Amino acid sequence: MKRTFVLAAALAAAASSTLGADSAPGDRTAREVGRPPMHERMRAAHQACQQVADRGACMRERMCADAADPARCRAEAEDRHKRMLSRMDERQAMHEACTGKRGEELLRCLGEQRRAQRGRNRG
Helix, strand or coil: CHHHHHHHHHHHHHHHHHHHHCCCHHHCCHHHHHHHHHHHHHHHHHHHCCCCCCHHHHHHHHHHHCCCCHHHHHHHHHHHHHHHHHHHHHHHHHHHHCCCCCHHHHHHHHHHHHHHHHHHHHC
16 A cells, blocks of 8 residues: 555656646747737727727727737738638538538538538639
């Protein structure tokens, strides 16, 4: 019993030292360092835009206000928005094509629709 406990403690210590080896405090990437300030800006923009009618535009303006190049930030946000709307339309069309199907038949239909959609996007 005592040996089992010692062995378990040794394994736990080895595992914790191995897991912590990859994430040294000075080893953070630029993306990880920039996350907390971005999250704070996002939280503030979300709070400020809760009661606004066009919340998407409000969020874009708030998030891009502090950017190094606000015009570029707004243009990229608009492009992302257009891509998202396009993907939503494609997804809705896929589901409409598979209306009335359930279970495996629905999964098969959606897979076929997705493959056909990819072919249209590449060509």
